[in-house]
Amino acid sequence: MIVAMQESATEEQIQRIIEHLIRMGFSVHRSTGARQTVVAAVGARIDFDIRNLEVLPGVQEVHRISAPYKLAGRSFRPQGTQIRFGNGVNIGGQEVLVMAGPCSVESREQLFNAAEQVAKAGARALRGGAFKPRTSPYSFQGLGVEALKLLREAGDRFGLLVISEVMEIAQIASMLPYVDIFQVGARNMQNFNLLRELGKIKKPVMLKRGIAATYEELLLSAEYIMSGGNYEVILCERGIRTFETYTRNTLDVAAIPILHKLSHLPVAADPSHGTGLRDKVPPMARASVAAGADALIIEVHPDPDKALSDGAQSLYPQQFSALMDQLRIIAPAVGRTIA
Numbered sequence: 001m002i003v004a005m006q007e008s009a010t011e012e013q014i015q016r017i018i019e020h021l022i023r024m025g026f027s028v029h030r031s032t033g034a035r036q037t038v039v040a041a042v043g044a045r046i047d048f049d050i051r052n053l054e055v056l057p058g059v060q061e062v063h064r065i066s067a068p069y070k071l072a073g074r075s076f077r078p079q080g081t082q083i084r085f086g087n088g089v090n091i092g093g094q095e096v097l098v099m100a101g102p103c104s105v106e107s108r109e110q111l112f113n114a115a116e117q118v119a120k121a122g123a124r125a126l127r128g129g130a131f132k133p134r135t136s137p138y139s140f141q142g143l144g145v146e147a148l149k150l151l152r153e154a155g156d157r158f159g160l161l162v163i164s165e166v167m168e169i170a171q172i173a174s175m176l177p178y179v180d181i182f183q184v185g186a187r188n189m190q191n192f193n194l195l196r197e198l199g200k201i202k203k204p205v206m207l208k209r210g211i212a213a214t215y216e217e218l219l220l221s222a223e224y225i226m227s228g229g230n231y232e233v234i235l236c237e238r239g240i241r242t243f244e245t246y247t248r249n250t251l252d253v254a255a256i257p258i259l260h261k262l263s264h265l266p267v268a269a270d271p272s273h274g275t276g277l278r279d280k281v282p283p284m285a286r287a288s289v290a291a292g293a294d295a296l297i298i299e300v301h302p303d304p305d306k307a308l309s310d311g312a313q314s315l316y317p318q319q320f321s322a323l324m325d326q327l328r329i330i331a332p333a334v335g336r337t338i339a
């Protein structure tokens with residue numbers, strides 16, 4: 001950490017900062033120039049808040065050099081993290097994993113139809129919400145455990161991994177037998193109690209970025225899961241809230257290369273929630289693969305116009321299949337293949 005003192009800072013104020021840093025456990029290196037003094041603090045502490053220094057008299061600015069997260073940071077595993085699944089599928093390697101399926105599991109017929117078509121088009125994982133976080137309490141809330149059973153059965157039938165959202169701690173145990181990947185939704189990115197519990201399980205967790213979360217906040221949430229011992233975390237950019245109203249959310253494509261720089265964890269993109277508009281999903285899926293995404297999660301419904309949730313952003317199966325053909329052309333341009 002670097003503390004730049006104001007030109008007008010007194011020797012007393014500088015000493016106060018130095019003592020404060022020493023008390024916090026840092027070793028301190030002072031550099032006094034012609035006009036200004038700069039204090040460099042080196043040490044193992046990760047849990048300090050730079051604002052505690054910024055507010056002290058005589059301080060001009062404080063810069064943090066080391067990241068506030070350890071396990072999620074790139075330097076923890078510079079070569080990157082790969083998550084391998086039993087069926088040979090791998091996230092974070094050369095292949096790009098495509099996860100697809102309906103927003104919500106609505107019926108056996110709907111799910112099996114979706115699963116068959118996404119598998120035929122080349123998806124390797126089936127998505128489907130069993131517990132749905134809906135903005136309105138009057139909207140469809142999901143079929144719960146019944147949906148999980150259908151997901152497992154459809155996943156096994158068509159050779160697909162299963163990913164579904166967990167909304168609360170009490171659901172973890174009931175989901176464990178059925179899902180391969182736990183999804184933490186945008187609304188729960190900072191549900192720290194839930195994250196801690198997911199740190200204790202032995203299945204991968206896909207952590208979606210909150211609608212107004214910074215990269216640092218996303219990585220600190222990943223750190224909650226990892227600090228419990230579960231290192232299999234996938235970060236997911238799913239669009240953030242901006243001033244733009246044309247789209248449902250603004251897919252921050254830059255998050256993909258930036259998270260790769262900051263972290264060793266695989267990065268997924270969700271162009272469905274990231275745009276909210278069916279015809280904007282394929283271009284943003286293509287852009288995400290071009291930007292280096294390790295995985296995509298895409299909503300596909302056999303009859304989107306009748307969907308109980310997120311119909312407007314759900315692809316028709318033929319659209320998904322055409323998108324997969326395009327992705328197979330784009331991926332090699334960036335040194336990847338579609339799983």
Ligand code: PEP
Nearest residue numbers: 103185186187208238273
């Ligand atoms: C979903 O995947 O259907 C979902 C609710 O996602 P998010 O948490 O990104 O809104």
Ligand code: MN
Nearest residue numbers: 103299309310
């Ligand atoms: Mn959805």
